[in-house]
Structure formats: C-alpha cells, structure tokens
Amino acid sequence: MIVASQVLTDVFWTSVIGGGLLAGVPLMFTALGETISERAGVLNIGLEGMMLLGAYVGFLGAYYTHSVWVGFLTGIVGGMVGSVFMVVLCVWLGLDQIVVGIAITLAGEGITSVLQGTQFGTTYPRLNAAPTFAIPFLHRIPVLGASLFTQPVLVYLAFVLVGVVSWLFRSTNVGLNLRAAGEKPEALDAAGVSVVATRSWATLSTGALAGLGGAYLSVVGAGIFTPFITQGQGFMAIVIAMLSRGRPLWVLIGSFLFGITLSLSSSLQPAGIYISTDITHMLPFASIIVALMLFARRSYLPPALALPYVRGAR
Amino acid sequence: MTTDTVTTEAPLAAVRRPPTRSRLGERLLDILLRSIVPVALALVAGGILLLALGRNPLTFYWNIWKGGVEMGAWQDSAIRMAPLLLIAAGLTVIFRANIWNLGYNGQYLLGAALVSGYGPSLVNDVPLALAMIVLFLLAGAAGALWTVIPAVLKARYGTNEIITTLMMSFIGIDLAAILIKGPFQDPTVTIPQTRVLPLGKMLPNIPGTRIHVGLLVALAAILVVHYVLTRTSWGLRLQIMGANPRAARHFGVNLPRLILVAFLVSGALVGLAAAADILGLWGYVRADQNPAYGDTVIPFVFLARLNALAVVPFIAFFAVLSTGGDLAAQQANLPTDFLLVLVGLILLFMTVTEYLGRRRDLGGSYLTPGLTQALRSPLGRRPSP
Numbered sequence: 279m280i281v282a283s284q285v286l287t288d289v290f291w292t293s294v295i296g297g298g299l300l301a302g303v304p305l306m307f308t309a310l311g312e313t314i315s316e317r318a319g320v321l322n323i324g325l326e327g328m329m330l331l332g333a334y335v336g337f338l339g340a341y342y343t344h345s346v347w348v349g350f351l352t353g354i355v356g357g358m359v360g361s362v363f364m365v366v367l368c369v370w371l372g373l374d375q376i377v378v379g380i381a382i383t384l385a386g387e388g389i390t391s392v393l394q395g396t397q398f399g400t401t402y403p404r405l406n407a408a409p410t411f412a413i414p415f416l417h418r419i420p421v422l423g424a425s426l427f428t429q430p431v432l433v434y435l436a437f438v439l440v441g442v443v444s445w446l447f448r449s450t451n452v453g454l455n456l457r458a459a460g461e462k463p464e465a466l467d468a469a470g471v472s473v474v475a476t477r478s479w480a481t482l483s484t485g486a487l488a489g490l491g492g493a494y495l496s497v498v499g500a501g502i503f504t505p506f507i508t509q510g511q512g513f514m515a516i517v518i519a520m521l522s523r524g525r526p527l528w529v530l531i532g533s534f535l536f537g538i539t540l541s542l543s544s545s546l547q548p549a550g551i552y553i554s555t556d557i558t559h560m561l562p563f564a565s566i567i568v569a570l571m572l573f574a575r576r577s578y579l580p581p582a583l584a585l586p587y588v589r590g591a592r
Numbered sequence: 593m594t595t596d597t598v599t600t601e602a603p604l605a606a607v608r609r610p611p612t613r614s615r616l617g618e619r620l621l622d623i624l625l626r627s628i629v630p631v632a633l634a635l636v637a638g639g640i641l642l643l644a645l646g647r648n649p650l651t652f653y654w655n656i657w658k659g660g661v662e663m664g665a666w667q668d669s670a671i672r673m674a675p676l677l678l679i680a681a682g683l684t685v686i687f688r689a690n691i692w693n694l695g696y697n698g699q700y701l702l703g704a705a706l707v708s709g710y711g712p713s714l715v716n717d718v719p720l721a722l723a724m725i726v727l728f729l730l731a732g733a734a735g736a737l738w739t740v741i742p743a744v745l746k747a748r749y750g751t752n753e754i755i756t757t758l759m760m761s762f763i764g765i766d767l768a769a770i771l772i773k774g775p776f777q778d779p780t781v782t783i784p785q786t787r788v789l790p791l792g793k794m795l796p797n798i799p800g801t802r803i804h805v806g807l808l809v810a811l812a813a814i815l816v817v818h819y820v821l822t823r824t825s826w827g828l829r830l831q832i833m834g835a836n837p838r839a840a841r842h843f844g845v846n847l848p849r850l851i852l853v854a855f856l857v858s859g860a861l862v863g864l865a866a867a868a869d870i871l872g873l874w875g876y877v878r879a880d881q882n883p884a885y886g887d888t889v890i891p892f893v894f895l896a897r898l899n900a901l902a903v904v905p906f907i908a909f910f911a912v913l914s915t916g917g918d919l920a921a922q923q924a925n926l927p928t929d930f931l932l933v934l935v936g937l938i939l940l941f942m943t944v945t946e947y948l949g950r951r952r953d954l955g956g957s958y959l960t961p962g963l964t965q966a967l968r969s970p971l972g973r974r975p976s977p
Binding site: 327363367371372373374376377378380381382383384385386387388389391392394395396505510513514516517520521554556557559560563564566567570571 | 692741744751755756759763769770773890891894925927929932942943944
C-alpha cells in the first residue's frame with residue numbers, strides 16, 4: 279500500500295510542475311500560433327508538419343553553430359517556410375485550408391525524415407543540454423523554485439509571449455484587425471485594411487510559433503532529432519486552441535495540463551508507481567470527451583474561419 | 593446567421609446534373625485532367641527533389657515499377673490494397689454526408705488489437721470460417737463503437753466532429769497499446785506484441801495467388817457502398833443531407849439518426865480494414881504499430897470525387913507506389929517516408945489544379961461546401977439545420 283504522503287513529496291511536485299512545463303511549452307507555442315491564425319479566420323491543420331520542419335531545421339542550426347539561439351531562429355524560419363504554402367495557396371488563392379493543411383503535414387513528415395536519413399543515416403547526433411536560467415531570488419522558493427524558476431530561457435519567453443498575444447488581441451489595432459479578419463472580413467476590407475495581408479501575417483506567425491515549438495522539442499526537450507519527433511503534438515495543439523476558443527490564457531493553462539499528463543508517468547516513477555504513458559496520455563482527451571458529453575453547449579469561433587476571402591463576393 | 597445563409601445557398605455540389613450526351617466527352621476529359629494531372633505533377637516535383645538529393649529519379653521510379661508490379665510483386669500490391677480499399681470505402685461514406693471522420697487511426701488500431709488479441713485462441717476453438725466471420729464482425733463493431741460518441745455529440749449538439757474524432761483517435765491508439773501490452777501480450781516474448789496467428793489459420797488465399805481473400809471482401813465492400821450510395825434511398829438521403837441539411841429535413845430525413853448510422857458504417861468499414869490486414873497479412877500487432885493508412889488514403893478519396901468505384905484505380909496506384917516505394921527507397925538509400933512527400937505533393941497539386949480548373953470554370957469542387965462548413969462551428973451547438 280502506498281501512502282499518499284510518500285508520493286506527494288517535494289521532489290514529486292518539483293518533477294510534476296517542471297516536467298509539465300518542459301513538455302507543455304512546445305504545445306504552448308504551437309497552440310498560441312493556432313489561436314492567432316484561427317482568430318484571423320485561417321484554420322491551420324498543417325501544424326504537425328510545420329512543427330517537424332521547425333524541429334529539424336532548428337536542430338540543424340543548433341548542431342552546426344553550437345548555439346541554441348541560432349537553433350531557435352532557424353526553427354522559426356523552418357516553420358515559416360511551411361506556412362508560406364498555406365499563405366500562398368489558402369490566403370492568396372483561397373484554396374481549401376484542410377486539404378492544404380493535411381498536405382503540409384504529410385509532406386513535412388516525409389521531407390524531414392528523408393533529409394534526416396540522407397544527412398545522418400541511422401545515427402542521431404546529440405546536442406549538449408540547453409542551459410537553464412535560474413531567476414534570482416525566486417529560484418530559492420521550495421518546490422516552485424526548482425521547478426518553475428529554474429528553466430531554459432525559452433520557457434519564460436513562452437509565458438511572456440502568452441501575455442503579449444493576449445495584450446495584442448485585447449488592446450491594439452493589430453489585434454482588432456486580426457479579430458475582424460476572422461469575424462467580418464468585409465468590414466475590415468471596408469475599413470481600408472487588407473484582409474489578405476492581415477491573414478498572411480497571422481498565418482506566417484503561426485508557422486513561426488509552430489516552428490519555435492518544434493525547435494524547442496528537438497533542441498531543448500530531446501537534444502536529438504528523430505523522424506516523427508512531434509508524435510501528434512501538432513494535432514494536440516489544434517485541440518487545445520479550439521478548446522481555448524481564442525483566449526491565450528486558456529492556451530497556457532491547457533498546454534500546461536497536457537504537458538503534465540505527457541510527463542506524469544516519469545514523475546511518478548521515483549515514488550515507485552509505474553503508470554504507463556498510454557494511460558496518462560489518454561487522460562486529458564478522455565476528460566475532455568466526458569466534459570463535452572456532460573456540458574455540450576454553444577462555443578464561439580470566428581464566423582469566417584476556414585473561409586477564403588474574395589473581395590466583392592458575398 | 594452567416595452559417596445558415598451559406599448552407600442554404602450552397603449549390604447542390606454533391607448532386608451533379610447528369611451530363612448530356614454532347615458534354616460527355618468534355619466531362620471525361622475534365623475528370624481525367626483533374627485526376628491525372630496532380631499525380632503527374634507530384635511525380636515530376638518528387639523527381640526534382642530526388643535530383644536535388646543526388647538520386648536518379650528515373651531509376652527510383654523504375655524501381656517502384658519493378659518492386660510494385662513486376663515479378664509477381666503486383667500480388668504484394670494487391671495485398672496492400674485490401675485495408676486501403678476498406679478505409680477508402682469508410683471515408684467515402686462519411687465524406688458524402690459532409691462529415692469528417694478523422695478518427696480512423698484509433699478505429700483501425702482498436703480493431704487490430706481486438707482481432708489479434710482474441711484471434712489466436714478463437715481460431716483453435718471453432719471452425720476457421722466461423723472464427724474469421726466472428727473476428728471480422730468484432731473488428732467492425734469495435735470501429736463502429738469508437739464513432740458513437742462523436743456521432744451522438746454531432747447529432748444532438750452539433751459538436752464539431754473533427755475535434756471529437758481526433759480526440760477519440762488518440763484515446764483509441766492509447767487504449768489499443770494498453771490492451772496489447774496488458775491482456776493480449778504474448779507471454780513468450782519481451783517486446784510488446786500480441787500472440788501470432790498460426791500460419792495455417794489465417795485468411796485463405798485466392799486460388800493460384802498469394803493474395804488473401806480480404807481483397808475480395810474489400811472489393812465487395814466497395815461495390816456495396818457504391819450501390820448503396822448511388823442506387824438506394826438511403827444513399828440519396830445521405831447525399832441530400834450532405835449537400836443541404838435544411839433541405840434534407842424538409843424532405844423528412846431524420847438527421848440525427850442518419851448522422852449516427854453514417855458514422856457507424858464508416859467506423860465499421862475502418863474496423864474491417866484492420867481485420868483484413870491482421871488476419872490476411874500480419875497475424876499479430878505490435879504496440880507501436882500504427883500504419884496510419886487513413887492519412888494517405890484521404891487524398892485519393894478526394895481525387896476520386898467521393899465516388900467509391902473511382903477510388904479503386906487510385907488505391908491500386910497508391911498500393912503499387914507504396915509497395916514498390918519500399919524497394920526503391922531501399923535501393924536509393926532513402927527512408928521510405930519519401931512516399932509521404934509524394935502524397936503531400938499530390939494533395940498540393942490537387943488543390944492547385946482545382947484552382948486552375950475553377951478559373952477555367954470547368955465545374956464543381958473536390959470538397960463539397962458542407963465539408964468546409966463543418967469546420968466552422970466546433971464544439972458549439974450548430975443552429976439546428
């Protein structure tokens with residue numbers, strides 16, 4: 279019989295919070311990106327592919343320059359390259375966003391695996407562990423100090439970014455334009471702002487954030503790049519973004535919770551409890567399904583989501 | 593509400609006007625262009641990519657032909673067609689209703705886990721034919737069962753099925769892994785996998801070939817689906833609902849029940865695919881095995897314009913591509929995932945061809961408007977159609 283007090287030690291909490299953060303940050307970046315483009319009326323199903331592109335290119339950058347920062351930058355570029363297809367085909371030409379999204383996912387999965395294979399064969403070179411940064415004073419707080427305030431710098435950046443996007447949406451013109459592009463593109467057009475340009479920038483930033491999320495996975499999280507390293511996290515991010523209904527703070531909470539479930543089984547191991555990742559992995563989805571069955575109700579998504587904007591068409 | 597207006601004014605894209613005799617040639621050319629051009633362009637673009645990687649594309653494609661068709665390899669391609677066709681049939685049914693079922697991976701793996709979990713003991717206990725039928729039904733039931741929650745949520749509350757089926761898929765994949773590592777684990781090996789079906793107790797082959805009869809089951813399913821979709825009142829009702837739910841309700845269609853049944857049929861067909869694949873080819877399933885057939889089938893279902901019969905040549909093409917692709921990739925010292933790039937390129941060029949086609953006013957779209965429509969109110973109750 280395992281007593282609760284044996285499990286719920288400081289070490290346990292440290293590992294739950296820290297592990298949840300570490301696993302949740304890629305989701306946070308990616309879901310935040312999806313939130314931006316969804317608000318602007320572009321449904322991006324290709325996140326998985328963009329994450330993989332970011333993960334691979336980011337890994338290459340960090341591998342050749344020995345700098346995690348270059349890795350993050352190249353990762354962002356990699357994700358943006360993926361989203362350029364979305365911009366041109368979906369935003370400019372108005373083609374079907376779901377089909378293009380699936381195409382980007384498949385092509386991203388394939389191309390990263392092929393390039394990795396041609397470049398490194400079956401060897402998987404490893405990067406040095408990313409440096410962590412302990413926030414002065416705060417890192418001495420028990421439990422929270424070791425988990426929350428001693429993390430790679432990008433983790434703090436993720437939190438800042440959530441705040442920035444939240445502020446953008448709420449109190450800037452840019453945010454207003456973005457929302458208008460998803461709510462009533464005709465109105466935005468009439469106000470003299472280009473819907474296509476607004477959506478293009480939104481889609482590009484989605485690609486950049488998904489690429490950053492992917493780069494975090496390979497550069498900080500794993501330290502290596504293996505094909506299919508994202509393991510469906512792009513789709514998880516879509517689910518998180520849709521459930522958050524466009525609110526960045528909810529994206530943060532949701533990603534953190536999903537991150538905990540992704541890392542829970544390794545957190546429990548020191549306490550002698552072995553729960554398979556299959557079970558912990560299932561929990562968030564199962565609970566959302568149960569919640570949906572109990573409280574299925576009206577939610578809100580931009581009315582122009584997934585619809586191309588054609589000037590003058592009604 | 594915008595949602596309503598758009599739905600009502602959407603043209604009955606799925607219900608096409610029958611072609612007059614004089615336009616038939618034009619139509620055929622149109623269909624041919626729209627179907628072949630994307631594939632051809634994707635092969636060319638893939639070839640350029642191969643060149644960039646320092647491989648000879650002609651050798652690569654020649655090896656695909658050699659490894660997928662020649663020297664009896666066509667039989668391997670035919671074997672690979674069986675699960676793909678069944679999944680294509682399942683997706684055709686649900687897409688016709690303008691509903692997305694993206695939970696095929698979970699449905700497939702649950703069916704596969706159950707079949708390979710109960711199969712080895714069942715084939716020893718009862719006559720082989722009976723065991724096969726029971727296992728097929730079991731897998732079909734598992735696949736169908738896994739669509740019930742998304743179906744009910746969709747039918748009762750209009751909850752977006754993309755999210756719910758995706759989430760059920762994740763749950764299904766994990767549940768299958770739990771089953772395989774737990775109750776169905778083969779005690780004699782350390783890797784997480786089920787017991788293996790005895791070699792003589794799998795699906796029999798079509799006489800004179802190495803192809804198991806699962807392919808016949810799949811072809812029969814395609815025929816039945818095509819017949820039901822095009823020649824029965826149920827198929828018509830499904831099509832009307834897909835084209836315009838409001839009109840369907842005015843025609844007296846029981847929408848919730850139709851949604852539920854369409855989902856059940858789709859899930860059951862995906863489950864059958866698992867049964868055919870396990871009982872005919874693999875004989876067991878590993879915990880980390882996820883062929884993700886559905887991802888690669890989707891493009892071809894759209895290229896076939898949601899026509900169950902037209903799907904067959906496309907799936908045959910893809911089966912050759914993937915069977916021969918294994919050899920070609922091996923010869924070129926590339927990962928087999930190169931095929932995913934090709935499929936992705938086909939999809940991209942499909943949308944581009946579609947765009948050019950639309951510009952030239954050739955006809956309707958690959959995607960019926962309602963399928964796009966389904967994306968627009970996730971989670972929420974859609975205004976009742």
